[in-house]
Amino acid sequence: MSTAEHDERQGRHKVVIVGGGFGGVQAAKALKGADVDVTIVDRTNHHLFQPLLYQVATGILSPGLIAPALRRVLKKQSNVRTLLAEVGDIDLEAKVVHAAAPDGQRIVLPYDTLVVAAGATHAYFGHPEWAEHAPGMKSIEDARLLRSRILGAYELAEVATTEEEKQAWMTFVVVGAGPTGVELAGQLAELAQYVLPREYRSIDTRSARIILLDAAPAVLPPFAKKLQNYTRKTLEKKGIEVRLNTMATGMDADSITVKGPNGEERITARTKVWAAGVQASPLGELLAKASGGEVDRAGRLTVDPDCSLPDRRDVFAIGDMVSTIDRLPGVAQVAMQQGTYVGKLIKARAKGDDTTPAPFKYFDKGSMATIGAREAVADVRGIKLTGWLGYFIWCYVHVMFLIGWGNRFGTLYNWLRSLRYARFRGHRLISVTASYDKAVDPEKPLGEKTDERAELDPRVSPGTPPAPERPAATG
Numbered sequence: 001m002s003t004a005e006h007d008e009r010q011g012r013h014k015v016v017i018v019g020g021g022f023g024g025v026q027a028a029k030a031l032k033g034a035d036v037d038v039t040i041v042d043r044t045n046h047h048l049f050q051p052l053l054y055q056v057a058t059g060i061l062s063p064g065l066i067a068p069a070l071r072r073v074l075k076k077q078s079n080v081r082t083l084l085a086e087v088g089d090i091d092l093e094a095k096v097v098h099a100a101a102p103d104g105q106r107i108v109l110p111y112d113t114l115v116v117a118a119g120a121t122h123a124y125f126g127h128p129e130w131a132e133h134a135p136g137m138k139s140i141e142d143a144r145l146l147r148s149r150i151l152g153a154y155e156l157a158e159v160a161t162t163e164e165e166k167q168a169w170m171t172f173v174v175v176g177a178g179p180t181g182v183e184l185a186g187q188l189a190e191l192a193q194y195v196l197p198r199e200y201r202s203i204d205t206r207s208a209r210i211i212l213l214d215a216a217p218a219v220l221p222p223f224a225k226k227l228q229n230y231t232r233k234t235l236e237k238k239g240i241e242v243r244l245n246t247m248a249t250g251m252d253a254d255s256i257t258v259k260g261p262n263g264e265e266r267i268t269a270r271t272k273v274w275a276a277g278v279q280a281s282p283l284g285e286l287l288a289k290a291s292g293g294e295v296d297r298a299g300r301l302t303v304d305p306d307c308s309l310p311d312r313r314d315v316f317a318i319g320d321m322v323s324t325i326d327r328l329p330g331v332a333q334v335a336m337q338q339g340t341y342v343g344k345l346i347k348a349r350a351k352g353d354d355t356t357p358a359p360f361k362y363f364d365k366g367s368m369a370t371i372g373a374r375e376a377v378a379d380v381r382g383i384k385l386t387g388w389l390g391y392f393i394w395c396y397v398h399v400m401f402l403i404g405w406g407n408r409f410g411t412l413y414n415w416l417r418s419l420r421y422a423r424f425r426g427h428r429l430i431s432v433t434a435s436y437d438k439a440v441d442p443e444k445p446l447g448e449k450t451d452e453r454a455e456l457d458p459r460v461s462p463g464t465p466p467a468p469e470r471p472a473a474t475g
């Protein structure tokens with residue numbers, strides 16, 4: 001490991017932004033034209049539009065449409081430099097950020113002002129071991145893994161030799177009935193009912209069982225009752241089993257155990273998806289320890305009304321990793337508005353305006369979720385829309401928030417093909433090229449990290465012996 005000490009103590013005011021997600025990018029954009037040098041550092045090279053991840057996981061969109069390169073997003077802003085590196089430590093006293101480049105090179109980034117917008121990840125409510133059996137969706141890699149698991153389940157059902165095996169592969173459980181869980185369950189039903197039926201010969205994909213469960217008494221908990229009821233009814237019409245007041249209590253590769261109003265039940269299901277809890281970036285806790293601040297149960301850092309750390313005017317934290325006095329929801333709009341607010345504040349200070357800023361105020365533009373093709377619920381400033389109308393508003397808002405006209409047109413084109421006309425899913429790539437050699441050579445264990453089969457088959461873990469030879473499956 002080498003140490004790259006960037007001598008950046010000289011020159012203009014230095015702003016370091018950790019995270020190129022919704023909050024970080026908006027902060028950088030708000031600093032356009034400011035007399036400052038901005039470095040935005042992210043451990044991925046892209047700006048991810050998380051609300052459409054479920055469409056990558058179900059083959060509607062290709063990853064590139066929702067994840068443009070961060071460099072490209074900010075290329076026109078000459079005062080911004082983009083770095084691909086993982087931030088591991090922040091020294092508030094020395095005012096430096098410590099990061100590691102992809103080759104392990106250490107990077108030390110001095111700052112005059114720091115903005116941390118590192119987002120959140122999944123929380124498995126004290127069961128981190130469930131992550132292996134029920135992956136969540138936070139990154140492009142997560143969505144690709146889920147796509148392999150979902151489409152792979154049908155491939156494995158097609159070659160299964162018993163009805164029990166087929167059904168085990170064709171049972172899908174989504175844990176968490178918030179917007180992500182509802183949207184994913186809706187698309188799973190679309191795949192099973194409309195997209196796949198004529199493509200398989202040994203299975204009837206329409207017999208797939210899709211279960212959506214949540215410990216809460218309603219789907220879409222933050223939405224109005226009318227929209228919750230509409231959503232539940234629509235999901236059930238699609239054949240989805242909605243189980244409320246029901247929580248996951250155990251899990252393995254073959255099944256999930258749930259506890260609901262009728263007691264405990266083990267459901268045989270090879271494909272499980274986690275769409276439940278969130279845990280703030282560990283950088284929140286790190287900043288709390290360094291500054292004497294606090295984090296809540298989800299690891300969210302408490303910030304002042306101007307999004308700065310208590311008694312630290314030069315350090316801001318925004319987005320999913322923070323909690324504010326008014327307990328704002330962890331949504332993109334909050335992160336974006338906080339990013340713009342903080343960027344403007346830093347810009348004003350760079351101009352010599354040292355007045356105390358007005359506190360950050362969130363402008364709630366509404367919330368929405370799709371339930372399947374051509375159906376959505378939307379609550380836009382008190383106006384509640386369902387069905388086609390809700391879907392139209394949802395499409396408009398989501399396409400306009402994508403970055404770049406190419407991505408917007410590309411997404412619209414894919415939506416027209418996949419949701420309107422042929423229910424075509426053009427982005428379904430999975431492959432198992434590594435499996436055969438390993439299957440015939442007992443010395444080679446299946447399930448090494450690079451093994452594509454491990455991605456497809458949740459039962460394969462490192463060291464798993466090859467599957468026994470079996471007769472060709474018949475219809």
Ligand SMILES: Cc1cc2nc3c(=O)[nH]c(=O)nc-3n(C[C@H](O)[C@H](O)[C@H](O)COP(=O)(O)OP(=O)(O)OC[C@H]3O[C@@H](n4cnc5c(N)ncnc54)[C@H](O)[C@@H]3O)c2cc1C
Pocket residue numbers: 018019020021022023024041042043044046047048049050051052053054085086087088117118119120137138179180281283318319320321330331332333335368
């Ligand atoms: C599946 C899903 C669906 C969603 N749907 C909606 C929706 O429909 N509507 C809505 O409003 N919100 C939705 N959200 C929530 C929304 O995406 C988040 O609220 C928003 O992304 C938060 O922005 P952020 O800037 O705080 O974090 P993020 O956008 O997550 O950005 C954090 C960035 O920090 C980087 N990072 C993290 N740690 C480090 C590190 N140590 N070093 C370097 N870089 C780091 C990450 O790579 C990432 O790019 C959804 C979220 C998910 C996961």
